[in-house]
Amino acid sequence: MTDSPGALATGIAFSRAVLVGPPARWSYSTLEEASSCPLRYCLRRATYPDLGHQEGYPSVPSVPALFGNVVHGALEVVVKAMADAAVESPQAESAAEVIRDLGGFTSVVENELANQLASLKDNMRLSKDLHRRIAIDLEARVADARAQVQTYLSRTKFVSGPRHSTQAAEGGRSRAFVRQELGAGSHPEVELVAERERLYGRVDLLMISDDRVDIIDYKTGGESDGHADQLQLYAWLWGADEKVNPRGLGVASLTAAYRDQDVSIDVPNADQMAVLSLEFATKIADADGEIASGSPTARPSQENCRYCAVRHLCASYWATIAPKLSDINQGDLFDYEGVIGEQNGQRSWWLLNDAGRPELLLRTTTPAPPFASGDRVRLLGLRRGADPQTDWPIGSVTVATEAFRVESV
Template identity: 40%
Template sequence: MGRQGVGWCTGVPDRRSGGHAEPTRRQPAGTAMADLIEPKSFDTGVLFGRALLPEGPAMWSYSSLKEIETCPRRYALSRADYPELWGQNGYPRVPVPAAIKGDVVHGALEAIVRALVRAGCSSTRSADAVAVLRELGGYTEVAKRVLAAQLARLDGNPRLSSERREQLTRALNDWLPEAREQIQTYLTRMELHPGADAPVKAATTPGGSATRHAARRGDHPERELVATDLRLKGRVDLLSVDANGAWITDFKTGAEDPTHHDQLRLYALLWVTDTIANPDGLDVSALVAAYPTHEVEVPVPNASELSGLEREIIARIEAAEAVATSDVPTAVVGEHCGVCNVRGLCDRYWTTSAPNTAEVADGDWYDLQGTVVREHGVKSWVLRETKSGHEVLVRTPTPSFALPIGLEVRVLGARRTVDPDDEDSLIAVLTGFSEVLRLAG
């Protein structure tokens, strides 16, 4: 067998790995089939990287507003269609273990709390609660099922090699005992409010999503709140309602961050504005950010503060709408670029933010762009760096990891190495997790 050609996770994407779909027209929410319009195309300059840009969303959320304000190009390219690369919506994401862990904990808490409330349990330590948990299979079994669902979402991802997926699956399964402890800790501190009343009012959200109803007395895990006039929505981890008002709890698996307070205040605005979920106009009793080891109560905004927040949201959405309709999404470079999922497609990042190899310290990880000049050995290649013009020796993990001679590439995730016998030499080491994107043209 000859040497392996460059594939997605070890180089240029093979369009067969993710399937190939012809460009499709989109149907924005609330439009008829006859009103479909051709999406705007954006050339990223990367092979198989032609992006069909999304329209603005029917409803904005805290996360979508934050993302488009941080970098409009990241927002647009993350949500665009790539018909030459794969058949799914959005740019394929490289899985982040910490993010998957957070989703597993959230998903397990939702499943368990929903079952406990349905059974009328008032405490996670009661005999009834123990019986419910036993029926569910226990904390670990619930977490395992949620993890399996999360991993299934990676099927067909052209940026994920089978080797990398196996390593990720193994690491996350090894983490499950720790997940069990986290889930149990959250539930031990939780005060349940069973007895949610049957729905008395129903409505359908803009865009034709699931029917919504009033949030009556009791606990409501993963409850969506919608401010239709503001075109704003949010999903509350745990909404607890009694005769006096609503407790809003947001589970956070990472460290404390001031933005968590902003998100909870936005949820407070959604609750008092959502006339479907909150038909009686109940106030917010408490806003709680729940971390693995403790809870932080965030001050509930008063009426004046809520009015100010509403005006602020209106202005932010108006600005976001203007940005979202741009033919060329603006790229904002900064510290966030280093962890951006679409940085490989962003020319501004590569021309202004990506460092030259000579500027990178020994052992640090970085990205580099250049033209592959020649093969240097069984597992090494010489690349002429685009910005500096210097030659860089690129070492690959296996002989089958081939780079395309004479073509310009972008390398994501290289490690700088200094040769003690020749400190002036420029060396970059790739691993099985490195990606090589070939530029078109």
């Protein structure tokens, strides 16, 4: 990273952000994020001195996302081990030996699950109760994760190449990729770099047979138009990487491997490659400018803000996208900004609108919530409720609800 362009006041207590500069290299995902909403990109990667020099703002864990990480991580371990052993087919006896050496599919999945849970240990936005619930949910899906890994693997084709003599690292992962010319064989986790353009990507599986090059990327979520763009960037990067591909071999096929099917992506021709080069150069210049400015633009929208991990720090979200009470159905989760009024009961408080009038009855899980009367707060993840004993709309605190005190607006 380059030197910091300065501090940014977010208006939330203990959340002063010190922005970082543009990265040395961009990936497809980071560039898309910066293009979609520069402010979100910057806030997620800023440092927060009031939070203990926190580098990057932590996200609230999502069980579906964590499950996808478990499947992808376990698949990475298995594919690397099979490539190292020069396995020709997942159905070969040598493949069965690799799985046995790894301790079996279930063991690999459980190791990845443990890695994911360990990564949440110091997440300040995760309560012990929520961490426990996430662990229970994930542990209940071990068999599902194992089945998915086996399904992906059953459709994977390997190319014969030299056997690598390696020692597995902790968690079953094998050799790290070394950036050098690649010969015939199956190559997992290949880092492709275009130094001049400051772009890089990591390919899940790249296979070379004679003069044929095939690229496979495993996708644990649903299909997305962006996946085709990403794979086409990989094809461009393969052509631009003079260290890994000094002979300038072309890509024969691009495949997005989903749980239930493989989708072939068109390999861009020379003219399309030139267009891609220009498009990414423009995106990089725009993103660099936004980040270096010290006042990155917010681009609020339903798509951008729905799952944004830093929306509580964004005044534009609260001014334009945060839902109105009249649009929230019973049982829905919603965000709300208001002032804490008088306490109504042992575990209930009035929330006041900007005119100082009661607007919402807030029900908490404890008589000692992290706020006091007079505080202006932004609440994420309240659940809309109803009570036959009152006509007032009710917002109930859940195990995942977060409260942030507003210092200025």
